[in-house]
Amino acid sequence: MKIISILPFLICILFVSQLNAQKGEVKMNLQYSYALPMGNFKSDVISNGSPRGVTGDILYNVNNKLSVGLGLGFQDFYQKYPRDVYNTGDKEVTSAVLSNSVQIIPLLAKAEFYPLGGKQSMVQPYITAGAGLGITSFTQYLGEFGGSNNSAGFMAQGGAGIFVPFKKFGHSGFRLGANYNMVAYNKDGFKNLNNVNFQAGLFFPLH
Amino acid sequence: MISKQLVVAVCTACSAILFGCTKEPLNNLTQEESRIYTTNSDTTTNFGNYKTYSISDSVAVLDNGQSYKELKPVDQAYIDAVNKYMQQRGYVLVSKASNPDLGIDVNRIYNTATGYFSYDDYWDYYGGYWDPYYWGYGGYGYYIPTSYGIYQITQGAVSIDILDLKNAPSKNKIDIIWNGLARGEGIFNESNADGIVKALFDQSTYLSTNQ
Numbered sequence: 306m307k308i309i310s311i312l313p314f315l316i317c318i319l320f321v322s323q324l325n326a327q328k329g330e331v332k333m334n335l336q337y338s339y340a341l342p343m344g345n346f347k348s349d350v351i352s353n354g355s356p357r358g359v360t361g362d363i364l365y366n367v368n369n370k371l372s373v374g375l376g377l378g379f380q381d382f383y384q385k386y387p388r389d390v391y392n393t394g395d396k397e398v399t400s401a402v403l404s405n406s407v408q409i410i411p412l413l414a415k416a417e418f419y420p421l422g423g424k425q426s427m428v429q430p431y432i433t434a435g436a437g438l439g440i441t442s443f444t445q446y447l448g449e450f451g452g453s454n455n456s457a458g459f460m461a462q463g464g465a466g467i468f469v470p471f472k473k474f475g476h477s478g479f480r481l482g483a484n485y486n487m488v489a490y491n492k493d494g495f496k497n498l499n500n501v502n503f504q505a506g507l508f509f510p511l512h
Numbered sequence: 513m514i515s516k517q518l519v520v521a522v523c524t525a526c527s528a529i530l531f532g533c534t535k536e537p538l539n540n541l542t543q544e545e546s547r548i549y550t551t552n553s554d555t556t557t558n559f560g561n562y563k564t565y566s567i568s569d570s571v572a573v574l575d576n577g578q579s580y581k582e583l584k585p586v587d588q589a590y591i592d593a594v595n596k597y598m599q600q601r602g603y604v605l606v607s608k609a610s611n612p613d614l615g616i617d618v619n620r621i622y623n624t625a626t627g628y629f630s631y632d633d634y635w636d637y638y639g640g641y642w643d644p645y646y647w648g649y650g651g652y653g654y655y656i657p658t659s660y661g662i663y664q665i666t667q668g669a670v671s672i673d674i675l676d677l678k679n680a681p682s683k684n685k686i687d688i689i690w691n692g693l694a695r696g697e698g699i700f701n702e703s704n705a706d707g708i709v710k711a712l713f714d715q716s717t718y719l720s721t722n723q
Contacts (some may be wrong), residue, residue: 357534383535388545390715397552400715402545404537446537448548448696 332372334362334480336506342381343485343499350384350405350443350495357381360504362415363511368417369423376415376435376462380502382407391447401447407498409488411460413437426472431482435462439488441498458489468508477509540625544704547696549711553718554689560722562678564606565598565614567591572641575622579641582620589705590618594672596706597713602721608648613678615647619671620700630688647677655685670694672712674719690719 338358342351358381364374386403392398413435421429439460444453466482481504488498538546571587573580594616595605606612644652654675674690676683692712698704713719 344630381534383537383540383547385540393550394552397550397557398715399548399550400711401539401548404541406537408534431706444537446541449538449541449546450539450548450695 321395327482330366330476331374331511332364332366332476332508333511334364334506334508336480336482336504338378338380338502338504340382340486340500340502342382343501345496346488346498346500350498351382351407351505353382353384355380355382355500358502358504360411360502360506362417362459364415364417370419371422372417372419374415376411376413376437378409378411380409380410380500382500384408393447399447404444404451406442406444406446408442409486409498409500410440411435411437411462411486411488412440413462415462427473428469430467431465433462433466433482435465436460439486439490439498441488441490442494443473443490443492443498446491454492456490456492460489461487466504477490477507479505480508481505513567514617535557543697544707547694547699547708549574549708549715550695551712551716552691552693552713553716556688557676557687557689559690559719562603562676563721563723564604564610564612565616566606566608566610566612567594567598568618568636568642568646571618571620573620573622574641581641586700586702587618587620589702590670590672590709593706593709594618597709598719601713601719608646611677613650613675613676615675617642617673617695619673621669622673623668630708638688647675647680647686649677649680649686652680653685655683655687668695668700670708671698690716692716 330503336359338360340355340358341347342353342355346430351377362374362376364372366372377494383406384404386405388400388402389495390398390400391403399459414437415433415435417431417433419429438457439459442453442455445451462484464482464484466480468478469481470476483501483503485488485500486500488500490498491494543651569591570581570583571590573582595601596615599605603614608615638654642654644650644654670693673688676687680686692709694708694712699708
């Protein structure tokens, strides 16, 4: 868990160091993220939305319509279920408060497409797609007894949104968007930690 | 142009804020919520066929491999609570000398050593601290159904066992037909004993006599 906790920060530093050496405009997106579990994740693990998330992308502008780069993020999901009775063995029954805690760190190769790229518009839509690793930590407690499973699996992301430069043709501004995240997971009978996240934040040039 | 130092500072701030806001499940549990109540039963047993019971007058304390008997206020609270809920289910308390159908033992278990404690060990030496002579069946052994689970604990537990004394003579052994186990914060606080025993009985609705 400690390694997972410091990973975003370490990777951020590495990206900045490496990408500053590239030619062309490099920009960064930093966004707050609110996520909603979907599918099995919602029905079997956590149904509550997560207000504890952030995403960051470092993208290289290939041209006015396309940027490519890397995306990183963190989302913390948590839910405590009221005391209930669970069958924990053939003849064993356990009454407990069940707590599920899931952290997801996406580490993605990303591309963003701007349909109105190069055109004069204060509001620019974007479409984004990404694929890579979803690093997950899944902790489940019965009462105060439980344990964690850490894993890394395939993750894919697709999304859309808008950005609004602070000034006409400006290189920094606001961003709003949403992504659907497919996070492969298959342990202890739990499958996939798919979610939708809504994000808002800033973009600004790095280089 | 944003400097590298500013980006690193922003990332640092984001990481600090983010991980500071992560919900730690154990920090969001009350003492009551931290506890789990586990029951095991012999599903071949019809608890309705028993009427009388006797309960030990002290508890066995299993403390890191050592065992002894004790009667602290918390122990008495557990014994009182077991009596209360057994009688609510229609069972009749009798003396040990009156050939009770059921015997009930209460145990406090501690493991302060590193590593884990297997409940197999707990039952392996059951005859050592609850000698079958106690129940008037000297020379008999205890039989633990294999279905009884193995638990690993790092703190402590209160365990309550119901023994089949009615059929011990015909089986030449004392079957442990029900076990209730409480783990978590506050289990050794006497004010929690009644609620804990109630929870164990609540999830064992089959514990009731027809006699």
